[in-house]
Amino acid sequence: MRRREFISLIGGTVASLPGLARAQPVALPVIGFLGSETPALWGDRVTAFRQGLADAGFVEGKNVAIEFRWAEGHNDRLPALAAELVQRQVNVLVALGGTASVLAAKAATTTIPVVFRMATDPVEMGLVASLSRPGGNVTGVTTMGAELGSKQLEILHEVAPAVSVVALLINPANPAISVTQTRDVPAAARKLGLKLHVLNASEERDFDEAFAKMKELRVGGLTISPDTFLNARSEQLAALAVRHAMPSISPYREFARAGGLMSYGASIAGGSRLAGVYAGRILKGEKPSDLPIERPTIFELVINGKSAKALGLSVPPTLLSRADEVIE
Secondary structure (H helix, E strand, O other): OOHHHHHHHHHHHHHHOOOOOOOOOOOOOEEEEEEOOOOOOOHHHHHHHHHHHHHOOOOEOOOEEEEEEEOOOOHHHHHHHHHHHHHOOOOEEEEOOOHHHHHHHHHHOOOOOEEEEEOOOOOOOOOOOOOOOOOOOEEEEEOOHHHHHHHHHHHHHHHOOOOOEEEEEEOOOOHHHHHHHHHHHHHHHHHOOOEEEEEEOOOOOHHHHHHHHHHHHOOOEEEEOOOHHHHOOHHHHHHHHHHOOOOEEEOOHHHHHOOOOEEEEOOHHHHHHHHHHHHHHHHOOOOHHHOOOEOOOOOEEEEEHHHHHHOOOOOOHHHHHHOOEEEO
16 A cells, blocks of 8 residues: 555544544533513613623623523513423523513522522522522522612602602512512502502503503602513603603613603612623532622612603702712
């Protein structure tokens, strides 16, 4: 056999051996992302989550893959979508869709790590053993929005002291939040000497009916529940509040920036970024049971000064001095 033929034969044999001719592609770890809304409505959360992942050293498409499942505003779809991601055997299951999505993820698996961003107390919801030592397979970030209803009502009363009848808008399809709010906010209203009406909205078509009901009940002020469905429609609710000349407050700054009177609460984008950091740390080997629940240390007050003027309201200087942002 000639030397050239021998070398060619050996080269062909080596090339035929698996793993020797070229490196086989390494499968990327997969994050399952469970969203209760749509990509269009959640662009800011997804961007913030990806930033948190990057802070932890993971970039989508480079060293991690993300599979998204969207419930499109229908909480009843979340359990099936969570089960689908579990069946896919993702490495981490991320639920940024509020309490409903976290409960669906928790019910779907006891082994795959779950990272959440939610507005309620995870201990009270039975998701973790404690804030400092969660235990089990679940950890994440709470913005504690469900606990802020009373404070939001106090701020609204401070800006509109002449108002005696107020409303709380909740989503009955999200009982984890609505139960807390319908317990705490009416008690706060009684202390302030206010009459409170609880109104429901779980679909967009309910908004007009809710505002019509407020007019009928002579409601003079509105506080909006920290529900994911309502938050995702901040612009619509702000537009309705402006149209009906309704002093209003929401937990999320997007509402005030869209023309609503005020917002008071923790940053959803900030919480989503922290969830991304936690997902990255778990991919690196940390256990969710050892990662303490992150809680907000800052609650942002945003006042839309232009809306206040349109409503004929004079915001007290003491409140203006406390505001993190005043929109003129």
